Amino acid sequence: MRAVRYHEYGNPDVLRITDAPTPEAGPGQVRIAVGAASVNRMDVKLRSGAMASGPLRKPRGTGLDAAGVVDQVGPEVTGVQVGDRVFGAGSAVLAERAVLSSWAPVPDGLSLTQAAALPTVAETAGRVLGLLPDQPGSVLVVDGASGGVGTILVQLALRRGLAVIGTASAGKQELVRRLGATPVPYGPGLVERVRALASHVDGAADLAGHGSAGELVELVGDAGKVVTIADFSGSTEAVVTSGSEGRSWDTMAEVADLVAAGELELLIDGELDWSEAAEAHRRCESGQATGKIVLTVGAAG
Numbered sequence: 435m436r437a438v439r440y441h442e443y444g445n446p447d448v449l450r451i452t453d454a455p456t457p458e459a460g461p462g463q464v465r466i467a468v469g470a471a472s473v474n475r476m477d478v479k480l481r482s483g484a485m486a487s488g489p490l491r492k493p494r495g496t497g498l499d500a501a502g503v504v505d506q507v508g509p510e511v512t513g514v515q516v517g518d519r520v521f522g523a524g525s526a527v528l529a530e531r532a533v534l535s536s537w538a539p540v541p542d543g544l545s546l547t548q549a550a551a552l553p554t555v556a557e558t559a560g561r562v563l564g565l566l567p568d569q570p571g572s573v574l575v576v577d578g579a580s581g582g583v584g585t586i587l588v589q590l591a592l593r594r595g596l597a598v599i600g601t602a603s604a605g606k607q608e609l610v611r612r613l614g615a616t617p618v619p620y621g622p623g624l625v626e627r628v629r630a631l632a633s634h635v636d637g638a639a640d641l642a643g644h645g646s647a648g649e650l651v652e653l654v655g656d657a658g659k660v661v662t663i664a665d666f667s668g669s670t671e672a673v674v675t676s677g678s679e680g681r682s683w684d685t686m687a688e689v690a691d692l693v694a695a696g697e698l699e700l701l702i703d704g705e706l707d708w709s710e711a712a713e714a715h716r717r718c719e720s721g722q723a724t725g726k727i728v729l730t731v732g733a734a735g
């Protein structure tokens with residue numbers, strides 16, 4: 435089969451469509467004929483080598499989130515059949531065939547493009563919300579409310595009766611307001627700006643990793659109610675959720691149903707052919723995208 439892979443770490447141009455071994459679904463997995471795959475910040479960090487401890491030893495695929503049609507069901511898997519439309523998470527999914535370890539049916543009314551945009555950001559939003567105060571009326575500050583994780587987290591929090599103050603760049607203040615949160619600019623002085631809007635803050639999420647965790651702890655007054663998903667420097671005493679502990683894939687299906695029902699807005703920046711994977715990575719790391727970037731694979735996207 436063909437897959438987008440890279441043979442060395444580097445800039446987006448290391449991404450190439452090449453021949454690759456077709457993966458097999460192992461126990462608890464399904465394999466799909468991929469229709470669409472989305473780009474996450476993690477894909478960019480992995481490809482650049484920012485997370486590597488040494489040179490790449492063999493070609494590596496890219497992509498964590500995909501949607502497509504099941505073409506192989508692994509051992510010990512029930513409730514899904516060849517031919518079903520599913521979306522979910524795996525590794526090296528930007529390929530003609532991909533193995534998913536976590537998946538859910540694509541609801542009627544949702545395209546493969548929309549479904550492929552969801553897994554990582556929906557799972558992360560649900561996991562972070564699960565670590566924050568959840569009493570209706572609680573006030574949350576979300577740093578990075580305009581991003582892939584943030585736009586979903588904001589909407590889920592509001593549905594649960596929480597109030598949200600969300601940070602964004604100047605150009606995305608209106609987006610945050612449209613989603614139902616109170617927007618504020620991010621950056622230095624955040625404590626004062628939030629205090630001008632709210633007499634107290636019950637919990638906060640750092641979804642950006644730009645060093646706000648200390649200010650968020652100051653606002654909440656309790657480091658145990660501040661969650662970061664992007665600052666693992668340990669420079670503050672904020673609660674840290676790792677990418678692998680306590681995953682909540684149920685949120686992926688919940689969000690897909692809400693999007694299909696028109697009750698949650700899923701932002702898609704653009705759809706490109708998978709031959710434009712390098713351009714998609716460039717757009718992701720530019721910080722200019724509004725919503726997810728999705729690559730269509732073959733004719734099924």
Ligand SMILES: NC(=O)c1ccc[n+]([C@@H]2O[C@H](COP(=O)([O-])OP(=O)(O)OC[C@H]3O[C@@H](n4cnc5c(N)ncnc54)[C@H](OP(=O)(O)O)[C@@H]3O)[C@@H](O)[C@H]2O)c1
Pocket residue numbers: 474475476554555558577578579580581582583584601602603604606620621641642643644663664675676677678721
């Ligand atoms: N630990 C985990 O499990 C996990 C899971 C998923 C993602 N992540 C990480 O979480 C981060 C967010 O992911 P994402 O998919 O939401 O990324 P994204 O779509 O690129 O969103 C990034 C967000 O950060 C904001 N931002 C940019 N510069 C900022 C600054 N100086 N101060 C505060 N906010 C700033 C952006 O606002 P504007 O667009 O308005 O500039 C946007 O809201 C990434 O680092 C990603 O790798 C971690």
